[in-house]
Amino acid sequence: MTHKVAILGASGYTGAELVRLIATHPAMEIAALAANSKAGQSMGQVFPHLRYLALPDLVTIEEINFADIDLxxxxxxxxxxxxxxxALPRDLRIVDLSADFRLRDPAAYQxxxxxxxxxxxxxxxxxxxLTEFYREEIISARLVAGTGCNSATGLYMLRPLIAAGAIDPDEIVLDLKCGVSGAGRSLKENLLHAELSEGYHAYSVGGTHRHLGEFDQELSAVAGRPVEIQFTPHLVPANRGILATGYVRGDARAVYDTLSAAYADEPFVVVLPMGETPSTRHVRxxxxxxxxxxxxxxxGRTIVIGALDNLTKGSSGQALQNANLMLSLPETEGLLLAPVFP
Amino acid sequence: MTHKVAILGASGYTGAELVRLIATHPAMEIAALAANSKAGQSMGQVFPHLRYLALPDLVTIEEINFADIDLxxxxxxxxxxxxxxxALPRDLRIVDLSADFRLRDPAAYQxxxxxxxxxxxxxxxxxxxLTEFYREEIISARLVAGTGCNSATGLYMLRPLIAAGAIDPDEIVLDLKCGVSGAGRSLKENLLHAELSEGYHAYSVGGTHRHLGEFDQELSAVAGRPVEIQFTPHLVPANRGILATGYVRGDARAVYDTLSAAYADEPFVVVLPMGETPSTRHVRxxxxxxxxxxxxxxxGRTIVIGALDNLTKGSSGQALQNANLMLSLPETEGLLLAPVFP
Amino acid sequence: MTHKVAILGASGYTGAELVRLIATHPAMEIAALAANSKAGQSMGQVFPHLRYLALPDLVTIEEINFADIDLxxxxxxxxxxxxxxxALPRDLRIVDLSADFRLRDPAAYQxxxxxxxxxxxxxxxxxxxLTEFYREEIISARLVAGTGCNSATGLYMLRPLIAAGAIDPDEIVLDLKCGVSGAGRSLKENLLHAELSEGYHAYSVGGTHRHLGEFDQELSAVAGRPVEIQFTPHLVPANRGILATGYVRGDARAVYDTLSAAYADEPFVVVLPMGETPSTRHVRxxxxxxxxxxxxxxxGRTIVIGALDNLTKGSSGQALQNANLMLSLPETEGLLLAPVFP
Amino acid sequence: MTHKVAILGASGYTGAELVRLIATHPAMEIAALAANSKAGQSMGQVFPHLRYLALPDLVTIEEINFADIDLxxxxxxxxxxxxxxxALPRDLRIVDLSADFRLRDPAAYQxxxxxxxxxxxxxxxxxxxLTEFYREEIISARLVAGTGCNSATGLYMLRPLIAAGAIDPDEIVLDLKCGVSGAGRSLKENLLHAELSEGYHAYSVGGTHRHLGEFDQELSAVAGRPVEIQFTPHLVPANRGILATGYVRGDARAVYDTLSAAYADEPFVVVLPMGETPSTRHVRxxxxxxxxxxxxxxxGRTIVIGALDNLTKGSSGQALQNANLMLSLPETEGLLLAPVFP
Incomplete structure (x- = not known):
């Protein structure tokens, strides 16, 4: 049986990435694509790499008949x-990729x-x-809030460690390096090739990045008390990828064993052999x-390093993984594409 | 039914690309991987992006029992x-990705x-x-010689035009730009990141690039008389991709109609609407x-531009397409992965 | 004696490049910097790499007292x-870097x-x-029109050959590859890092690029009859650099000797030994x-390849070279900075 | 008066960078260039971007008459x-760019x-x-040991803070991102463009990078007791640049004031306004x-971020700055070239 899905906001990078992934998904069909500013155009005009696919043209959200849509x-x-x-029907199953429903507390959101x-x-x-930790809730959810791509990376590294008491929650430094596609297809001077190529810098320094709202929420919940990490993102001249280097207090072997146990049965989260470190190029x-x-x-000091592709595991891949669960499909369906290297 | 395949030379980029593609192929199983210099290692050690796959360890060619191998x-x-x-068994079906069997004439080879x-x-x-032009021979072939990646790009652009008499075969300029993975994983100073990034240059200028042997062979055959094109490859700072700009003599509309007709039923060769031009990023x-x-x-002068991914359509994807034909599988099996952008 | 100069449009890349070059010029002082949209800001705010220089703040053009300005x-x-x-004073010496005064014929401009x-x-x-060919006129000029960066590259390659009759002016193909800074600091989707990095494409294909106006004007003038070349620019993922590959009809030795003679005494235009080809990285x-x-x-067929830095020799460096002549300074003053490699 | 200098090891990136800088130095002349493996070649063959300079050919070290050399x-x-x-004359003034004389303690070296x-x-x-902190000793030194490029970056950030007691020396995390030219022109698989471009990773994780020897020596000396920082370098896809993000314990305003005071009179070390952070592109x-x-x-927690060009301030520029001091030349001579952006 094929499930019909709609993608709202199909003219952005995460929209395109959803289409790329669903293109080889055996049980999902793209029934509607919306992008209000580009309604009337074909997806191939907006994203020529998708021109070979038989896709519906872009429409406005208002034009979609959601009664035909499964997710x-x-x-x-x-x-x-x-x-x-x-404004969408209250019985429509939704996976949201924006930041809007990640924070449960209205005050924290504000x-x-x-x-x-x-x-x-x-x-x-x-x-x-965050599929691996909210699997049961996601299966029965109507509305799932996709995580921040930075948050996902850091939470995979830190959540099991705090849950197990393997590290000191007050002494966590997370230094993160991300590619530029995380900023989307928006027209900003600092995203121009001539500005970015061959250079790199930190941004949102000092604990001001919005993804800290998610870190605070999730790590505090699992710790049972307030947890505030130090977090600095950096922009590096690459299109895809997040590499996060965590400096934690705790025994390295205990840290390793905790993470290995936490992800032993997970299809997508891989703990490398002790002492090996990841690279973004191997998950691209x-x-x-x-x-x-x-x-x-x-x-007593340990370095934990995590890597994922911000557009896939950090965003659209995660969304598809959650959608699979919500539609009672195998969780890995359509998601076992090999990384692209070089 | 699953066909068992072996990959000899699995530690290079085209070997890794074959594994990437076969990873989601429903009717092929990798039964043996050989790389004499790295025998004994796992594929995940040589290419960490493939570490999640259950693959046989690298062995020497001598260790493979070819009786178990279908291709x-x-x-x-x-x-x-x-x-x-x-030295391989004479009844073993082989797709060769090297240059060794592309030229039929021993003198031309030498x-x-x-x-x-x-x-x-x-x-x-x-x-x-070159699947689209040798399909019938490939179906029944024992040994198929994968084309040069540059040759494939240029031949897709030029072959139908010469066959149809739509252009002057003596007045063809092919200016080609390729990414660095085409040079393989070899240790050469001019392939270092510090040498290549942010710079570009021509190489094998003046008609000395070996892929001209293929151009001469194929275009002369279809013209029924000697054809020698002008060909200059350039190395640009990107990992994947070939973009070839052809300057030909012939009516643009006739050129367009000839190419459109030639590829009307082809699943992988796409002629863009008249006046549109391709980008490597849309086929990556x-x-x-x-x-x-x-x-x-x-x-009377027309510009024809072709783009493909040198590691996929220009090499390992083409090899898999040919293998599908040789094994009586659907030609597109495992090959309909969407381009990766951005 | 120090000459006082003003830069109008100082917030773009060519403005910043002028400042970079003049920073070590022994006989020029930057007396005014204008950028209407950023008036009131310091140059270091707009271009932090220039923050160490003692520069006047950005003002509007109207605020400049041109009586104090030498050029x-x-x-x-x-x-x-x-x-x-x-609207500027009619006795003010001006080097214009825009396209506005390159074409002498109002109809051609239109x-x-x-x-x-x-x-x-x-x-x-x-x-x-184009300093090397208009030196005498530039020395006594009031208004000098900086050339297009693509035009400069091609004209250095072709002008002496047509002047000497060494090549057939009707059979010239110029395939050009340029970095992204040539497009300026403007906010366009196709200039984003995520769009450009790792990909390349042709643009203004078919003889529609505006720099052809300059080629037509200059090459026709020197040929004494209309000359129209074929010209295709390509955008490659690099910030600086132009590499132009010319396909011409003429004896290679005669071509080489003509170019060698033409530039024998030039400080900036270097003809490499016969058979060697340039790279953008060596002029960056x-x-x-x-x-x-x-x-x-x-x-009878010859390949001529030229390389320069679009922001320096193709624009701001050329402008400074011309300004030196107009101010009776040594032509190379401030311009003998070594290329930056890697 | 012009001082004659020799460069041993001129075929590497730091050798080429020295030539680039000395090319516009008014009081230095390159009298000899040695590179044993490339002796007999011209510098322009090894580094074509330097071909316009009148330089001595490469020779073996043995061929140099050091009696003619000032430094x-x-x-x-x-x-x-x-x-x-x-083996060099004991009265020859030397600036060494290698790691060999950075550590004063033979046991630490071993x-x-x-x-x-x-x-x-x-x-x-x-x-x-490290010029800014050893100026007096350098003026009278015979042998100066150039610092590690990573060490220089970190020491500029940390040394004044520890000296002033502004931060806790036991709680320092230094997360560093560097471009690839720091690894030199050596042929290693992980330095290939195809391996590096679009990806990034940590290396020498866990306190094993050799530059820690310098950090330990210098920071312990200034603290008056052992200091061991946490240090993780990362390789990012860029040719030049080091960006180091330091996580320290201390009041941000005190940290800022200490650094501002330390570098108030320094020509090359610039403390940005409080709250601003640097980018490698602005010092390139x-x-x-x-x-x-x-x-x-x-x-009580503060982030300090430093940026420099590893080949210039981190290596050859520093070497020239020290050579200026040793030759009683103005310290900034030849070094006030503007950063190259974009």
């Missing part, structure tokens, strides 16, 4: 997403995003989409997350 | 390939490659692997070849 | 430039740029800024142009 | 350098480099080349080091 992906910008989802949430009643309903274009653990020269 | 991919270096294939062919009796048997990681046609401002 | 660089957008220059020229009386006065950040000549395998 | 730059590989320098030092008597004599090709300070959201 809807929302790849819309933040703030827009909450307004659109609020603190990090600066506005009062337009659909705060749905915030409570939404399930946080795939739904895998690689995690490595190394002991520091000073006892 | 063998040879991704070995030039010259090595002819010696290895000469001219372009500088040595006497070690298996000249097999040269005659080998079928040139896929088995598609895009071709565009534009009229020059001077009547 | 004015206009690095403004096309069309804006003609309007601004029209054909290529689509609008009636707003200062057509100045078109006649302006000297075409410098005012040099490298030219190589190779014979094709078919007699 | 010698050694840009040789580690271990080779100590053997060569041991611990980090694995071999007994071949010239341990010279270890004591050598002055650590220059001798500047930019440092930024930001308060973390958690009181």
């Amino acid at each position: 809807c992906f929302c790849a819309l910008p933040h703030k827009t997403s909450q307004e659109v989802i609020k 603190k990090w995003y600066g506005n009062v949430h337009a659909a705060s009643e749905l915030q409570k309903e939404a399930v946080y989409g 274009g795939s739904n895998f997350c690689h995690i490595g653990v190394v002991a520091d020269r000073r006892a | 063998c991919f040879c991704a070995l270096p030039h010259k090595t390939s002819q010696e290895v294939i000469k 001219k372009w490659y500088g040595n006497v062919h070690a298996a000249s009796e097999l040269q005659k048997e080998a079928v040139y692997g 990681g896929s088995n598609f070849c895009h071709i565009g046609v534009v009229a020059d401002r001077r009547a | 004015c660089f206009c690095a403004l957008p096309h069309k804006t430039s003609q309007e601004v220059i029209k 054909k290529w740029y689509g609008n009636v020229h707003a200062a057509s009386e100045l078109q006649k006065e302006a000297v075409y800024g 950040g410098s005012n040099f142009c490298h030219i190589g000549v190779v014979a094709d395998r078919r007699a | 010698c730059f050694c840009a040789l590989p580690h271990k080779t350098s100590q053997e060569v320098i041991k 611990k980090w480099y694995g071999n007994v030092h071949a010239a341990s008597e010279l270890q004591k004599e050598a002055v650590y080349g 090709g220059s001798n500047f080091c930019h440092i930024g300070v930001v308060a973390d959201r958690r009181a």
